[in-house]
Amino acid sequence: MKNRQVWLRSRPNGIPQAADFDLREVELPTLADGEFLVRHAYLSADPAMRGWIADKSTYWPRIEVGDTMRAFAAGEVVESRNPVYAVGDKVMGIFGWQDYAAVRQSQVMRKVQEADLPLSLSLGILGLNGLTAYFGLLDVCRPRPGETVAVSTAAGGVGSAVGQIAKIKGCRTIGFAGGRDKVRQCVEDFGYDHAIDYKATKDVDEALAERCPEGIDAFFDNTSGAIHDAVLRRINLGARIAICGTASYASWDPWNEGPRPERHLLVKRAIMQGFLTTDFAARYEEGVAALAGWIRDGRLRYREDVLEGIEAAPASIAMLYAGENRGKLIIRL
Amino acid sequence: MKNRQVWLRSRPNGIPQAADFDLREVELPTLADGEFLVRHAYLSADPAMRGWIADKSTYWPRIEVGDTMRAFAAGEVVESRNPVYAVGDKVMGIFGWQDYAAVRQSQVMRKVQEADLPLSLSLGILGLNGLTAYFGLLDVCRPRPGETVAVSTAAGGVGSAVGQIAKIKGCRTIGFAGGRDKVRQCVEDFGYDHAIDYKATKDVDEALAERCPEGIDAFFDNTSGAIHDAVLRRINLGARIAICGTASYASWDPWNEGPRPERHLLVKRAIMQGFLTTDFAARYEEGVAALAGWIRDGRLRYREDVLEGIEAAPASIAMLYAGENRGKLIIRL
Numbered sequence: 001m002k003n004r005q006v007w008l009r010s011r012p013n014g015i016p017q018a019a020d021f022d023l024r025e026v027e028l029p030t031l032a033d034g035e036f037l038v039r040h041a042y043l044s045a046d047p048a049m050r051g052w053i054a055d056k057s058t059y060w061p062r063i064e065v066g067d068t069m070r071a072f073a074a075g076e077v078v079e080s081r082n083p084v085y086a087v088g089d090k091v092m093g094i095f096g097w098q099d100y101a102a103v104r105q106s107q108v109m110r111k112v113q114e115a116d117l118p119l120s121l122s123l124g125i126l127g128l129n130g131l132t133a134y135f136g137l138l139d140v141c142r143p144r145p146g147e148t149v150a151v152s153t154a155a156g157g158v159g160s161a162v163g164q165i166a167k168i169k170g171c172r173t174i175g176f177a178g179g180r181d182k183v184r185q186c187v188e189d190f191g192y193d194h195a196i197d198y199k200a201t202k203d204v205d206e207a208l209a210e211r212c213p214e215g216i217d218a219f220f221d222n223t224s225g226a227i228h229d230a231v232l233r234r235i236n237l238g239a240r241i242a243i244c245g246t247a248s249y250a251s252w253d254p255w256n257e258g259p260r261p262e263r264h265l266l267v268k269r270a271i272m273q274g275f276l277t278t279d280f281a282a283r284y285e286e287g288v289a290a291l292a293g294w295i296r297d298g299r300l301r302y303r304e305d306v307l308e309g310i311e312a313a314p315a316s317i318a319m320l321y322a323g324e325n326r327g328k329l330i331i332r333l
Numbered sequence: 334m335k336n337r338q339v340w341l342r343s344r345p346n347g348i349p350q351a352a353d354f355d356l357r358e359v360e361l362p363t364l365a366d367g368e369f370l371v372r373h374a375y376l377s378a379d380p381a382m383r384g385w386i387a388d389k390s391t392y393w394p395r396i397e398v399g400d401t402m403r404a405f406a407a408g409e410v411v412e413s414r415n416p417v418y419a420v421g422d423k424v425m426g427i428f429g430w431q432d433y434a435a436v437r438q439s440q441v442m443r444k445v446q447e448a449d450l451p452l453s454l455s456l457g458i459l460g461l462n463g464l465t466a467y468f469g470l471l472d473v474c475r476p477r478p479g480e481t482v483a484v485s486t487a488a489g490g491v492g493s494a495v496g497q498i499a500k501i502k503g504c505r506t507i508g509f510a511g512g513r514d515k516v517r518q519c520v521e522d523f524g525y526d527h528a529i530d531y532k533a534t535k536d537v538d539e540a541l542a543e544r545c546p547e548g549i550d551a552f553f554d555n556t557s558g559a560i561h562d563a564v565l566r567r568i569n570l571g572a573r574i575a576i577c578g579t580a581s582y583a584s585w586d587p588w589n590e591g592p593r594p595e596r597h598l599l600v601k602r603a604i605m606q607g608f609l610t611t612d613f614a615a616r617y618e619e620g621v622a623a624l625a626g627w628i629r630d631g632r633l634r635y636r637e638d639v640l641e642g643i644e645a646a647p648a649s650i651a652m653l654y655a656g657e658n659r660g661k662l663i664i665r666l
Contacts, residue, residue, distance in 0.1 A: 221595070224593060224595040224596070228595065243595045243598050243599045244599070245599070246595050246596045246599065249596075252596045255592040255593065255596070255597075256592070256593045256596075257590055257591060257592060257593060258590060258591075258593040259588040259589070259590060260557060260588065260589045260590060260591040261594065261605070262554070262557040262561065262576045262579050262605075262607070263557070263579045263582075263585045263588070263589075264588075264607075265576050265605060265606065265607035266576045266577070266578070266579065266607035266608075266609075267607065268607060269606075269607050269608055269609055269612055270606070270607055271604060271605070271606045271607075272594070272595075272598060272604070272605045272606075273598065273602075273603070273604045273605070274595070274597075274598035274599035274600065274601060274602050274603055274604075275599075275602055276599075276602055279602055
């Protein structure tokens with residue numbers, strides 16, 4: 001049996017394109033003690049993968065040319081030399097863009113227990129996206145009922161969950177998204193009170209002031225840049241700003257410049273905090289239990305964009321940055 | 334009896350100068366019910382007063398041309414129509430640059446109870462400066478023993494207290510100050526492990542890396558600007574940055590630009606938080622008790638620069654921004 005892998009052929013300057021990757025076929029790995037073999041059902045494409053490839057400004061070791069692309073994947077254990085993982089177990093973790101992976105405990109994000117829900121959800125709403133929304137909103141933004149929560153990339157895999165959880169917690173929500181379809185999706189599918197099409201809106205400050213005369217109490221930011229600055233200008237006393245991503249910039253080398261936040265954070269006694277979902281690893285099961293409960297209740301909706309076949313993986317990161325997807329982008333094997 | 338007042342004659346564009354103020358003599362006020370008359374012994378000059386006069390970017394109503402200058406002052410109650418304040422009580426609060434003030438409860442910061450310590454301390458180390466250091470360091474920076482704490486304007490009224498409290502709490506400390514005298518004062522008087530003369534140091538990044546190879550865990554920032562940026566580049570995972578002031582900029586209108594912190598806060602999972610000491614008003618007595626205890630033990634040193642007479646007040650704000658003072662600047666009446 002062969003294993004197909006998507007590997008990094010050249011280091012991109014900016015957003016990784018399909019041509020930066022190639023496909024190879026290798027022998028199935030032999031398991032070392034403690035390892036188990038996972039047959040992948042789904043591979044993930046995430047905005048963070050750009051940073052994993054970049055030279056700098058990231059939080060994991062960079063991927064070298066020749067390496068199989070690091071990626072989240074979900075699948076079933078088909079062989080095991082680890083007593084904790086039995087054949088038939090469903091697992092999700094950082095297993096790479098490939099058909100099969102020989103996996104060690106340290107690569108596993110979680111064993112998937114929600115047999116009544118699709119396994120693909122473990123890469124999105126019940127995986128990093130949902131958990132990022134859950135902990136970033138509840139632990140970093142700490143919204144109180146009646147407050148106004150702003151969300152950038154509001155229709156995306158993380159943002160759409162943030163907006164819906166904020167509504168579940170009794171907040172008003174305003175989302176930023178690019179394009180009429182996404183804006184409509186924000187309001188109709190994800191229950192945002194307001195959505196601003198940042199691509200079509202000439203004066204975002206004015207649009208924000210009209211829709212949120214009461215100001216912004218919490219901001220879940222996936223973009224940095226112009227949306228970040230506009231929301232910052234509208235924050236209330238004691239606002240909490242969670243920095244989850246910086247998608248509006250293709251590169252952070254050299255550091256991007258912009259309005260300094262210090263004076264405004266001081267005057268507003270506001271908090272700006274960066275966080276990684278992995279900092280909350282000890283509480284993943286709490287998060288998944290809550291998210292799965294809201295999904296079963298019909299209170300938390302999600303959308304998946306499914307690409308077919310591993311051949312679709314190389315182009316998927318560029319699709320994310322082009323804003324072509326409307327939900328969590330996954331590749332079905 | 335007459336009351337002399339320093340009033341705002343013209344709104345400065347930038348740092349208030351002596352010529353922006355004038356002195357006038359008025360009748361002593363008649364007390365309304367609930368008011369009491371305070372004869373001032375000391376007036377305060379604080380960096381924040383620039384912001385109180387500026388058009389924008391501040392947290393209190395601006396001072397209008399013709400108004401008596403808003404200022405902290407300390408003195409003794411000499412007449413009272415308020416049952417809580419008796420003749421002979423010592424009080425400190427926002428009473429203005431004048432000889433006497435007819436005061437209401439809302440203007441009082443605290444009744445001064447430390448009869449064994451000089452009343453002037455209530456404007457500095459036992460007043461806003463000490464309390465700003467105490468709450469900003471302990472509640473916002475939250476240093477743990479063994480961590481490294483960086484402080485800007487390290488020899489100033491607030492900074493010198495921050496550095497000493499951090500040492501009391503078992504931290505390593507590094508201070509930034511301008512000029513050889515202040516740097517020597519940091520190390521000799523205030524116990525900093527390291528001090529960097531930011532005016533004489535060509536490469537602040539290099540100096541910081543040499544002195545703090547272990548990185549910075551907490552940063553108490555009074556300046557914004559170049560020092561802020563250099564420290565930010567050296568922070569460790571989970572760092573806490575308290576924004577207390579932005580003294581390196583004479584104006585924030587329009588907003589100053591600089592390196593965007595979002596990506597770095599994300600990668601470092603760091604917190605940047607603005608705070609005002611007045612947010613901790615309910616805990617002032619806790620803070621003063623701790624500070625007074627350290628002063629009596631000889632573990633907390635302070636320095637006062639005393640100007641003589643109310644005529645010295647108009648020039649005092651510009652002195653602060655010129656860095657001419659070496660401790661808490663007060664005016665003795």
